[in-house]
Amino acid sequence: MAEKKQRILWEVGCEGHTDAWVVAENWELATVEAAAFWGVPWGKVAARCECKQRIPGAPRNICCRCGKIYYGSSHMCDVCQKTAETEEYLLQRARRRGYRTGKLV
Template identity: 80%
Template sequence: MAKKSREILWEVGCEGHTDAWVVAENWELATVEAAAFWDVPWAKVAARCVCKQRIPGAPRNVCCRCGRVYYGPAPMCGACRETVRTEEYLLQQARRRGYRTGKLA
């Protein structure tokens, strides 16, 4: 018998990164997906990831960020996905600038 995979919507947080919404079967896979979303190696963020929300059986095609109905890959609409990617990019740029100027240690 084929085992049915359960898709769970996770909000993964990590110090130094914006929150990532990912769809995965378990927590370990959620951290892998979040690292891919942040475009960083998984080993650098795995221990610092925290589960902010876990939503089993989340509705499909409803954006977890803005609540609009959309047609595309889960868990966010295209506009929110680009907004979050831009926020992550700007946060990383600010952290780099902080380290360069000595304001962050």
């Protein structure tokens, strides 16, 4: 009989990136999903990832950021998903600009 895979919600943090909320079976897959969310190769962030929060058996259709009830298959509502993507984009843009101007080394 096939085992039912547990739904675990992870909050993954990494230096230089915003926190990513991902659903994965284990920590390794959570880092892979977080790297995909950040749009970077997994090998560049795997060693720097840290677990900020782990929620086994996370409820469905309740947003992990704002706590509102929504209808969809993701772990965040559409508004929070777009907000998280925008925050990551702005952070990466600010870091690129900092490196380009010499303020970050």
